[in-house]
Amino acid sequence: MTDDGSNIIVVKDxxxxxxxxTANDKLTFEVRKGEIFGFLGANGAGKTTALRIxxxxxxxxxxxxxxxxxxxxxxxxxIKKRIGYMSQxxxxxxxxxxxxxxxxxxxxxxLSRKQIKEQTNFLLENLKFHKSxxxxxxxxxLGWKQxxxxxxxxxxxxxxxFLDEPTGxxxxxxxxxxxxxxxxxxxxxxxxxxxxxxxxxAEYCERISIMVDGRIKALDTPASLKxxxxxxxxxxxxxxxxxx
Amino acid sequence: xxxxxxxxxxxxxxxxxxxxxxPIIFLVPIxxxxxxxxxxxxxxxxxxxFVVDNDLSxxxxxxxxxxxxxxxxxxxxVGFSVKEAEESLKQGSVDVILVIxxxxxxxxxxxxxxxxxxxxxAINGAxxxxxxxxxxxxxxxxxxxxxxxxxxxxxxxxxxISLTTTYWYNPDLNYxxxxxxxxxxxxxxLIGMFLSALNLVREKEMGTIEQINVTPIRKYxxxxxxxxxxxxxxxxxxxFGLTIGKLFFHIPIEGSLLLLFGxxxxxxxxxxxxxxxxxxxxxxxxxxxxxSFFFLLTFIMMSGIFTPVESMPDWANYxxxxxxxxxxxxxxxxxxxxxxxxxxxxxxxxxxxxFATIMLTLAVWRYRKVA
Numbered sequence: 001m002t003d004d005g006s007n008i009i010v011v012k013d014x015x016x017x018x019x020x021x022t023a024n025d026k027l028t029f030e031v032r033k034g035e036i037f038g039f040l041g042a043n044g045a046g047k048t049t050a051l052r053i054x055x056x057x058x059x060x061x062x063x064x065x066x067x068x069x070x071x072x073x074x075x076x077x078x079i080k081k082r083i084g085y086m087s088q089x090x091x092x093x094x095x096x097x098x099x100x101x102x103x104x105x106x107x108x109x110x111l112s113r114k115q116i117k118e119q120t121n122f123l124l125e126n127l128k129f130h131k132s133x134x135x136x137x138x139x140x141x142l143g144w145k146q147x148x149x150x151x152x153x154x155x156x157x158x159x160x161x162f163l164d165e166p167t168g169x170x171x172x173x174x175x176x177x178x179x180x181x182x183x184x185x186x187x188x189x190x191x192x193x194x195x196x197x198x199x200x201x202a203e204y205c206e207r208i209s210i211m212v213d214g215r216i217k218a219l220d221t222p223a224s225l226k227x228x229x230x231x232x233x234x235x236x237x238x239x240x241x242x243x244x
Numbered sequence: 245x246x247x248x249x250x251x252x253x254x255x256x257x258x259x260x261x262x263x264x265x266x267p268i269i270f271l272v273p274i275x276x277x278x279x280x281x282x283x284x285x286x287x288x289x290x291x292x293x294f295v296v297d298n299d300l301s302x303x304x305x306x307x308x309x310x311x312x313x314x315x316x317x318x319x320x321x322v323g324f325s326v327k328e329a330e331e332s333l334k335q336g337s338v339d340v341i342l343v344i345x346x347x348x349x350x351x352x353x354x355x356x357x358x359x360x361x362x363x364x365x366a367i368n369g370a371x372x373x374x375x376x377x378x379x380x381x382x383x384x385x386x387x388x389x390x391x392x393x394x395x396x397x398x399x400x401x402x403x404x405i406s407l408t409t410t411y412w413y414n415p416d417l418n419y420x421x422x423x424x425x426x427x428x429x430x431x432x433x434l435i436g437m438f439l440s441a442l443n444l445v446r447e448k449e450m451g452t453i454e455q456i457n458v459t460p461i462r463k464y465x466x467x468x469x470x471x472x473x474x475x476x477x478x479x480x481x482x483x484f485g486l487t488i489g490k491l492f493f494h495i496p497i498e499g500s501l502l503l504l505f506g507x508x509x510x511x512x513x514x515x516x517x518x519x520x521x522x523x524x525x526x527x528x529x530x531x532x533x534x535x536s537f538f539f540l541l542t543f544i545m546m547s548g549i550f551t552p553v554e555s556m557p558d559w560a561n562y563x564x565x566x567x568x569x570x571x572x573x574x575x576x577x578x579x580x581x582x583x584x585x586x587x588x589x590x591x592x593x594x595x596x597x598x599f600a601t602i603m604l605t606l607a608v609w610r611y612r613k614v615a
Contacts, residue, residue: 057457077462080460083458085458087451089454090451096254100254103253107249107253108247108251108456
């Protein structure tokens with residue numbers, strides 16, 4: 001085991017089957033503390049399945065999965081205290097205001113009233129959104145909702161935050177802002193685990209894994225992958241891997 | 245404890261921010277009670293009668309007069325053809341046909357015995373029975389009267405045993421004070437079962453449940469946070485409905501309200517758990533609707549709101565052991581109308597406590613934080 005304490009996620013031979021269909025076939029990888037780890041693959045490659053297992057939302061069929069020092073099969077609730085999650089399907093409460101969403105999520109993660117207030121103000125000020133906290137989520141454009149959902153996911157200062165296709169359907173400007181948030185989060189000490197199928201975004205990650213049909217076909221830094229596959233960008237790397 | 249408080253706070257904000265919620269809580273009970281209590285009556289008021297009077301004698305006319313003088317009958321048509329009368333019966337424009345044969349008066353005087361025929365539309369069996377009973381008593385009265393007139397002084401009529409009836413607990417046989425508590429039960433059940441089930445599955449539909457499931461929230465905290473608001477609203481609804489009943493229908497409240505609310509509290513836990521269970525096995529609001537409707541309709545029809553449970557077949561009585569509505573229906577009428585105390589309803593109380601425990605356990609067990 002390569003777990004010397006510098007890895008936040010350790011996965012070995014993870015298998016997830018749905019009946020006869022194998023969604024994750026012997027996945028093995030580690031994520032280091034504080035890094036931005038990109039989890040790439042086409043739609044249906046098994047990214048979300050693996051992510052849900054890492055978050056304790058689904059149980060692995062077999063394999064060793066440790067997140068933030070705990071085994072997902074035995075201590076999922078301990079893991080849940082230490083992670084943040086932003087799902088593919090937008091999940092703030094549409095009929096609550098921005099501030100009410102922050103209060104609710106802060107509250108169920110056990111933050112004190114004072115901490116909730118401080119964190120809400122801090123995160124909203126970063127977004128330059130603190131003047132609009134009385135607005136209902138329903139009334140906001142998608143890009144803003146995504147940025148707020150991300151802020152809520154890191155409100156309780158988790159050890160690692162999982163982002164499932166966070167930039168799906170938003171405009172390029174917002175995507176750029178979103179990646180700025182990801183960088184800020186990582187530099188504040190929170191590990192970021194992000195799935196995406198935008199290959200250009202993969203360039204922003206420190207390390208990426210590329211999944212095809214339930215298996216990890218490549219895992220390295222974007223630069224060395226491009227070198228190894230003799231490609232000008234990650235998209236070309238991905239196409240070369242997918243064709244084999 | 246703190247976590248539950250945050251969930252409750254969120255739930256109440258959402259409930260009262262929902263524009264359809266306040267009308268559901270305040271308007272629906274008023275409408276249901278006012279409309280349904282009047283509509284769901286078994287009393288016969290306007291029985292429409294077709295008279296085929298082939299005799300056209302003084303005696304026959306007087307018999308017809310007896311009917312039209314009664315507050316229950318409207319002599320809709322008078323004719324001579326049974327065929328025509330049957331046609332009206334078929335069309336549903338009359339409920340009953342009275343056929344008086346042409347030799348009615350003659351026979352009565354000669355043989356002291358005559359016959360009339362009564363044809364009743366019996367599509368609704370209960371109503372037909374009532375029409376028959378009412379008509380029979382009018383004819384019997386008249387027959388007695390004729391008998392006395394004919395025998396004037398000559399024969400003394402047989403000494404008859406006369407029966408005087410007093411109706412206990414509802415001396416005026418006011419159907420409304422019987423129906424109102426029943427409709428109140430349905431109302432409280434709807435709020436408890438339906439709204440809580442819909443609320444939970446809505447989180448599934450919106451996708452917010454997934455966000456909840458990755459938090460360290462405990463199962464029991466989430467369930468209490470979800471059910472408590474509707475528990476409070478349903479109990480409020482019961483109080484609100486009773487107030488309407490007292491003010492507008494003057495329903496008696498003979499027993500202890502504390503006992504009634506105590507029972508209702510346990511009852512609500514049972515039906516809300518059914519709602520919760522339904523929402524755990526459904527993934528859309530539509531599925532919840534269909535499933536809850538199926539259960540509710542069965543429960544309501546078998547609960548004894550319209551027809552006494554005692555007159556149902558044995559198997560129905562066994563099914564009713566698992567029907568929470570049947571218990572509450574009985575208890576609310578016993579407590580309100582009869583003034584029953586705890587020991588009178590203890591069997592129902594303990595049964596309901598057991599039921600609530602089982603359903604809640606089942607629902608909590610079925611609710612999963614993992615997919």
